[in-house]
Amino acid sequence: MTHAKPGQSPRGHRILPHTGDLRVEAWAPTREECIAEAVRGTVGGFAEHPPGVTGAARECVVSADDDGRLLVAVLEEVIYRMDAAHELPVDVAVMPEADGVRVRFRMADDSTATQTGAVPKAVALHGLRLAQDPRGWACRVTLDV
Numbered sequence: 001m002t003h004a005k006p007g008q009s010p011r012g013h014r015i016l017p018h019t020g021d022l023r024v025e026a027w028a029p030t031r032e033e034c035i036a037e038a039v040r041g042t043v044g045g046f047a048e049h050p051p052g053v054t055g056a057a058r059e060c061v062v063s064a065d066d067d068g069r070l071l072v073a074v075l076e077e078v079i080y081r082m083d084a085a086h087e088l089p090v091d092v093a094v095m096p097e098a099d100g101v102r103v104r105f106r107m108a109d110d111s112t113a114t115q116t117g118a119v120p121k122a123v124a125l126h127g128l129r130l131a132q133d134p135r136g137w138a139c140r141v142t143l144d145v
Contacts, residue, residue, distance in 0.1 A: 010136065013041030022046065022120055022145050023127075027138040031067060032094035032101055034130065034137035035074050039092045042075055042143060046117035047088055047110070055090050055108035063100030067130040071139055072123045074103055079120055079143075086110045118145035 011028035022045045026037035060077060064070040074094070081087045091106035120143035130139040 011037055013037045013044070015041060015045045018142060020145065021124065022118065022143040023140070024143070025138070025140045027136060029136045031130070031132065031137045032096055034139050035071055035101065036092045036094045038071060038139050038141060039074065039078055039089055039094075042078060042120060042141075043089055045143075046115060046119050046145075047113040048116050049088070049090050049108060049113050053090055053108050053112050055087070055106045058087070058105040058107050059102065061097055061100060061102050063097070068125075068128045070100055071130045071141060072125065072128065074101065075120075075123045075141065075143070077103065078105075079122065081105070081107060082110060082119070088113050120145055 013026040024041035087107035
């Protein structure tokens with residue numbers, strides 16, 4: 001699992017090449033920050049917002065049986081909002097809840113973004129990982145495009 005290297009930020013994400021899909025790795029000190037980084041990486045893998053774009057606040061509570069499924073549920077919420085409301089997150093915050101997480105999005109109309117890659121349609125369960133280790137939390141997720 002990829003984590004911050006010496007001199008690198010303790011949180012971040014990267015897009016990995018993967019045939020016909022979008023693969024995102026993210027890392028952060030907490031589970032919730034790692035999920036937020038995965039959202040940023042997912043959106044950054046196919047769209048770019050101009051500087052200073054703002055959007056409407058949206059909030060939801062997401063729950064799941066385990067951490068990996070929790071990551072999937074949050075990313076499915078992003079995909080749903082893209083499809084149903086034509087919105088993309090320009091900012092995201094994830095906070096712990098008793099049975100999951102509370103997600104606060106700042107959503108902008110997708111017409112404000114420049115498409116830079118294939119848009120995800122679903123989250124794959126193959127190779128899914130969200131786990132803690134001595135350096136923090138890290139995840140890997142593949143999105144079908």
